[in-house]
Amino acid sequence: MTDAALPTAPAVAGRSLWATALRRLMRNRAAMVSLVVLALYTLAGIVGPMVWPHDYATVYSNYVKVPASLTPYPRANTIVPGAERALARARVEVDTVDVAGETVTLGLTASREIDPRITRYLDRSDLFSNARIVETGDDGRSAVMEADIARLTFVFGTDSNGRDLAARILVSIRISLMIGALATGVALIIGVLYGATAGFLGGRIDGVMMRIVDVLYSLPFIFFVILLVVFFGRNVVLMFIAVGAVEWLDMARIVRGQTLSLRRREFVRAAEGLGVGPAAILRRHIIPNVLGPVIIFMTLLVPKVILLESFLSFLGLGVQEPLTSLGVLISEGARNMRNAPSMLIFPSLALTILLFALNFLGDGLRDALDPKDR
Structure with a gap:
């Protein structure tokens, strides 16, 4: 029998590391439920304020601090x-x-x-x-x-000014997610570029760049916040772009550590031997290989920024009226928790569920991208 008569085995398509990580993530029920919750939050923040029957800034002076009810008012x-x-x-x-x-x-x-x-x-x-x-x-x-x-329904009740609490929670979700994504995006861009450059170049340049990071770490964060409010005023977008420009420090250290381990790998040395420039090596080899830890850290940075915004809004340094955020609503609810507990309960639940979903998704991504657990 000749070789031509032998049956040939069908080619088996291999899976990339990203495809394997995706399959592992999809088997994580907590991470997938969290992903669905985040998708619903995003949809509620984008579409909710536009389709909700009440506007977040409309004041109903006859319905101040009314309790949550599915029965239309007035009684x-x-x-x-x-x-x-x-x-x-x-x-x-x-x-x-x-x-x-x-x-x-x-x-x-x-x-x-x-x-x-x-x-x-x-x-x-x-x-x-x-x-x-x-x-x-x-x-x-x-x-x-x-x-x-005029029949009006307030499913979450109203606040101390007579505004629909559900409408304000919907717009606060939009603001909080926007702030988290915006500040995290700024931290991602600055931190990845800065950390990858410092780790790849090494030597004195790495030492100087990381000493700058250490100096910024030593400065109190509230000092930055006060300066940002002085320079940018109450413009929430500009202020939290600047907050993201401060939150990049952890990202830079993580990327630098990953880059130090990658720059000694064979594929990087092979690229250097072929005459590939440092910028091209960073763009083609270093940064794509550090995306796993970076993605995991992003899912942890978003809730950190949202909590930071809530803290600043609680102190009166964040989002200002008529806009609102979850931190503003919780701050207002804490002042009225005795006679209107719904003002504190519903925003707190919204923030808690959001933070749990982000943290569970981060844990799922960590497990899926961990090379030691494959």
Whole structure:
């Protein structure tokens, strides 16, 4: 039998290290659940404020610190007092108030002719809408007014200013995720380039560059924050770009350590022997091979930056009104936790779930990318 007659085995396609890491990550249930949670958070932060029925900055003065409820407001026992209170400054007497379904009917009398523009007093109230005069007496001093009852639902309640807490949590998720991604991106770019350059060049250049990092480590962080607020004001984007420019120190040290171990590897020495320049070696060989630890550190840096923003907002140095973040909401909820506990509970739960998801995803990536566990 000749060699041509022998059956040939089908070629088996190999898997790259990244494909293997992805398969290992998908088998980690906690990491996959965390990934789904983060996707839902991202969707809620981007789309939620646009589709939610309440705007995060709209103030409902008649609903200050109302508790969370799935039943629409106003309650039945507040409709009549609310109508009387709305017309208290209109110089009319409210003789009768009848509530039928979603309509309230008021019998009015006055010592002089009733102005038809009196309907504005009810329209300005959060309890009523579409107020109109349906009947007027012959002398103009009596009238019958009708108005529709405005039904509003606050699933998480309202804050101390009467703003919908759910809408504010949605926009705070957007702000917190934006700040975390923005500051982490800045730290990633500066830290990877700085650490890879210091580790690859080595010698005196490495010593000088890392001494600069040590000096920056020794300075108190709150000092940086005060300087950033002085120079950038209340511009949250610029301020947290600068915060990311401070948070790159840990990233630089991690990348430098990985680069020191990689620069002695055979493929790097082979590239040097072929005449490849230092910049090309960094771009093609060093940086791609340190992405595993960098990705893991990124998942841990994002919650760190979010907690930092919450801390700064709690002190009044972060996000300012009318925008809000989870730190701002928690700070406000802590001041009102006795008479309005929902103001503290719901933002705290939102932040806790977000931080748990980020940390579980980081643990899953660490396990998937760990070469010793393959």
